[in-house]
Amino acid sequence: MPHATQHADAAADPVTAELDSALRGGPFHVALRAAIAARGLPLQRVQHHLSRYGVKVGVTSLSYWQQGARRPQRPESLRAVRALEEILRLPDESLIRLLAEADDAHGGQGGPGGAAGARSAGRSYRSILRATGVLEQLLGELECPSDGGLHTLGHHERVRIGARRELLGRESQHIVRAHRDGVDRFVAVHHGDPGCAPDRMTVHALENCRAGRVRRHHGTGVLVAELLFDTRLRAGDTFLFRYGVEDGTGGACAEYVRGFGAAGGQYALQIRFDELAVPVRCHRFTQHSAAAPRGGHQDLPLSGRHRSVHLVEPRVRSGMVGIGWDWE
Numbered sequence: 001m002p003h004a005t006q007h008a009d010a011a012a013d014p015v016t017a018e019l020d021s022a023l024r025g026g027p028f029h030v031a032l033r034a035a036i037a038a039r040g041l042p043l044q045r046v047q048h049h050l051s052r053y054g055v056k057v058g059v060t061s062l063s064y065w066q067q068g069a070r071r072p073q074r075p076e077s078l079r080a081v082r083a084l085e086e087i088l089r090l091p092d093e094s095l096i097r098l099l100a101e102a103d104d105a106h107g108g109q110g111g112p113g114g115a116a117g118a119r120s121a122g123r124s125y126r127s128i129l130r131a132t133g134v135l136e137q138l139l140g141e142l143e144c145p146s147d148g149g150l151h152t153l154g155h156h157e158r159v160r161i162g163a164r165r166e167l168l169g170r171e172s173q174h175i176v177r178a179h180r181d182g183v184d185r186f187v188a189v190h191h192g193d194p195g196c197a198p199d200r201m202t203v204h205a206l207e208n209c210r211a212g213r214v215r216r217h218h219g220t221g222v223l224v225a226e227l228l229f230d231t232r233l234r235a236g237d238t239f240l241f242r243y244g245v246e247d248g249t250g251g252a253c254a255e256y257v258r259g260f261g262a263a264g265g266q267y268a269l270q271i272r273f274d275e276l277a278v279p280v281r282c283h284r285f286t287q288h289s290a291a292a293p294r295g296g297h298q299d300l301p302l303s304g305r306h307r308s309v310h311l312v313e314p315r316v317r318s319g320m321v322g323i324g325w326d327w328e
Contacts, residue, residue: 023090028098029068035088035095036066046087053083054295072099082293135189138215138224142187149183150176153238153265157258163276165252165327167193171206171244175265178233185212185228188243192221193250200249207242221250257287257322263315270310271323278302279325282309287320296321 019038022031036046043059050057057080064070072081081095154175160168174186186209192198198216203225205211212226227243256271273279279302286296300309300323313321 023094023098026098027068028071028095029066031095031098032084033066035084035090039088041088046084049087050080050083053079053087053293054297055080055083055293079294134217134220134222135224138217138222139187141215142213142224142226144187148185148187149178149180149233150186151179151264152176154267155265156268157270159256159269159271161253161271161273161277162248163274165277166248166250167253167256168248168274169244169246170256171242173207173240173242175238175240177238178235181232181234183229183233184231185226186241188225188227188245190223190225190245190247192223192247193253194221196221196247196250198223198249202246204244204246206244208239209241209243211243252327254327255322255324257320259320260316260318263317265315267313267316267321268310269321269323270308271325272306272308273302275307277327278307279327282323282325284311284321284323287322289319 016038019031019034022034036043041049043062046062047057047059055076057077061070061077065072072078078096078099081099084090085092085095152174154173156173157170158172159170162168170190172188176186188203190201190203192201198218198221201216201223203211203214203223205227209227209229212228214223214225216223223245225243225245227241229239229241231239233239256269258267258269260267271282282300282302284296284298284300285294287294300311302309309323309325311321311323
């Protein structure tokens with residue numbers, strides 16, 4: 001028996017070593033192929049496991065991914081990669097990290113089978129992490145505390161998509177309640193799509209506020225702006241204000257996501273599309289964090305007359321909620 005066990009371990013060592021090496025250095029398709037081989041799963045079984053996670057991926061797509069003929073790029077495909085890390089018992093973010101490195105190496109234009117303009121404009125996990133670090137830096141420059149002293153009772157957001165499929169701009173109306181004395185401002189954050197130019201973005205104070213300091217970071221497309229109130233709120237006071245951000249500088253947009261640090265009030269998101277750029281389908285999704293798989297998928301009807309789609313969250317929870325769409 002000891003001899004037989006030793007023989008089995010010796011046979012497994014080269015497979016394990018290949019997987020460890022691929023997870024460290026990539027590329028993604030080699031690591032995926034090694035992980036599937038190490039677990040001894042046929043692609044049909046991998047597909048079955050993915051379906052249990054609520055992710056639909058064809059066997060042909062899985063085969064292309066592990067051959068390097070195509071690379072996961074759409075939001076649904078990235079959800080599949082995160083699920084694969086659990087199914088194949090891999091370290092968290094191991095496959096996502098390799099995809100992020102491949103995105104960086106290809107300058108964000110996509111790898112094999114990923115023509116620019118035809119793929120989703122979603123950001124890589126690495127870019128999200130970098131933007132988070134930049135945001136903390138910009139908020140520090142504005143001397144903005146982690147707790148701004150406001151609870152959101154209601155937030156209605158309107159987003160406009162232009163004829164080039166770009167994010168033209170957005171408008172936000174907030175209803176807030178102060179939970180401490182002396183609150184006199186709100187700090188708005190806008191994260192443009194890949195290829196955007198923050199120096200060409202503008203912030204407009206539309207109601208009950210005025211624009212203050214603005215900070216931009218060109219590498220990540222993050223813009224942070226102060227919106228100053230005309231009064232100092234006391235604890236318990238409610239306040240309503242409205243502002244907008246004009247963008248229109250990025251590439252094709254395929255989703256809009258809003259993050260919430262804590263539970264709050266109602267959130268409504270409306271996306272309106274130009275008549276020359278109407279998607280074929282739209283869906284709602286939720287996500288606990290940038291690293292977590294997406295869930296809560298629900299098809300959303302597109303209004304033919306107004307070319308718009310919307311969602312309403314009666315009470316938001318910590319995490320993210322958004323609307324995604326397919327152009328073709």
